[in-house]
Amino acid sequence: MSETVREKANQSLAMVEEVTAVVLPEPAAANAVVPLEKANKTQSAEIKRRMAEIDMEDTQSIVSFGSAAQAELQEISQAMLADVRNKDVGPAGDSLRSIVSTIRGFSVSELDVRRKRSWWEKLLGKAAPFAKFTAQFEKVQGQIDRITDNLLSHEHTLLKDIKSLDMLYEKTLQFYDELALYIAAGEAKLADLDATVIPAKEAEVSKAAEADQVMVAQELRDMRAARDDLERRVHDLKLTRQVTMQSLPSIRLVQENDKSLVTKINSTLVNTVPLWETQLAQAVTIQRSAEAANAVREANDLTNELLTSNAKNLRESNKMIRQEMERGVFDIEAVKQANADLIGTIEESLQIADEGKAKRAAAEKELQEMEANLRDTLAAAKAKKTGLGDTAGGAVPG
Known part of the structure; x- marks a missing residue:
């Protein structure tokens, strides 16, 4: 691993620890819609403010009740889906697998410098074992540098995604609580309509003059229709809240996967890759030592061979010379x-x-x-x- 990549990996370690230490709040239970009569002062004020948005004589206000929260929730959900579609989890996993494949493709069995090349290797012009090993090491080192740099890029992308998902989770949880207020406001409005407004309109119909009864009865029907529209709207908000609640664990699941992958990438960069490089460097050093020892052994063998040969030649030469010296001119x-x-x-x-x-x-x-x-x-x-x-x-x- 290059020094630059190692420094970046160490710097990103603090970011990994930061994002993994974040604890997201848990959502309230599915039935935790606090009705108006049981709400505290703050909640009661918020519910009444939303009730004021409803105009029973304006159909549009009923149809659009809670639409602002629903629209923002839709935007956030779309952003979450786009984030999931565009995430580089696949390429990051491919990079991890590429490192393993690269190391597994490194054949340690061919490191014996004393191994003679077979006639087939000589025929194909293959390099000697140690030369081939050195070339493989250089190739592996280059691949590791490229892959670690690629992994580091994926790690930074995933860290940004995790922070974005934190914001997405918090906002989704806010809208989840916001929908509870809208539902409480709608139910309170329905209760008021059923208990007060509609009975009063019914009494008004019965007391109206015959000439005005048709008009007052139409107002009652319109009010009842508006009441039914509001009930359906509140039901839609309840469904939306349920979907929102389901999206919260989905976001957390994506986050957990991202955090696990980021942790794995960082562990690979900080711990595994240097360990692989250390082992490979040791393998190279061991083989170079073996090659040097082999050269020293051959030199010693040559020296011993020369000593033995010279001693033998000296003995034979001395014998021949002494014999000639001791002979007369004529035998x-x-x-x-x-x-x-x-x-x-x-x-x-x-x-x-x-x-x-x-x-x-x-x-x-x-x-x-x-x-x-x-x-x-x-x-x-x-x-x-x-x-x-x-x-x-x-x-x-x-």
């Missing part, structure tokens, strides 16, 4: 292997040389045998040509 095994290979090479060379020498000696012997065979063959061929035969073939040239 003894390599020297032994090289020596063995060298000896084997020399032995193989000697063996090959011996084998070559033996093969050359054998080849030389075979060459000598081949050469001897060739000479023998050539000698045999020459003897056959000269005829010396085998003898010649046996000599070997020197």
Whole structure:
């Protein structure tokens, strides 16, 4: 809630307490029409003043008897009906429901910052959980500010309505009492007509001369007709008073509803909305703390991982370096292997040389045998040509 709205809500609290503290007077009982003979001095004077408004010879005065009070009552009743029709109770209730719907639409289950986005959320490009939560909070805050300002406007309207209804109730109650005076005046006039005026006119008819009887009898009939008109008028005033009495609790019922709604609105503005905002702010802070703790945990995990990895690498590197430092220029095994290979090479060379020498000696012997065979063959061929035969073939040239 903005500071301006909060200040207005606190200011309207005094107005709410003022209108709710008003106690309206109760109307008199339905049969509390005080007759003239039982009225006190003040009431008696008021009744007689209204009786004086009646002129039995003027039909208009009878028809309009009490009409001034009735006309004002009609204006007040019309104002009350217009007030009921034009009241913003519906929109105010809608605003209250809108606040509840806004808060209920806030999903706390999605506040886990460690929750991974599903493949569907990634596919749709949905924001990370905490980013989405922050956006929701900003949206809710804006809605709360707008709704609270709207509720405050409805509250001021209802406060004005309640004060207007207070005046309407008081005036209606005054007219209710005023009608009682008119009814008492009418009944007193009827009683006077029945007890005095009409009997006197009847006696006048019976005593009148025959030539004047028709005229006097017509006056009697007119008086009786006027008396009946007055009786009907008094009856109408009684009905009007009854309707007026019924309108009084109706006004109070509307007032009570307005007062209840104003109290609820003010309680929502002063108590509920700040509580909601506090809880939402705490939720944001908690999630930010969780996010910071997660970042710290990841940093610590990285540090521990680096320490472990570096210690392992140091051990392996130190081992390799120390091993290399302790090795000679040539490994003894390599020297032994090289020596063995060298000896084997020399032995193989000697063996090959011996084998070559033996093969050359054998080849030389075979060459000598081949050469001897060739000479023998050539000698045999020459003897056959000269005829010396085998003898010649046996000599070997020197």
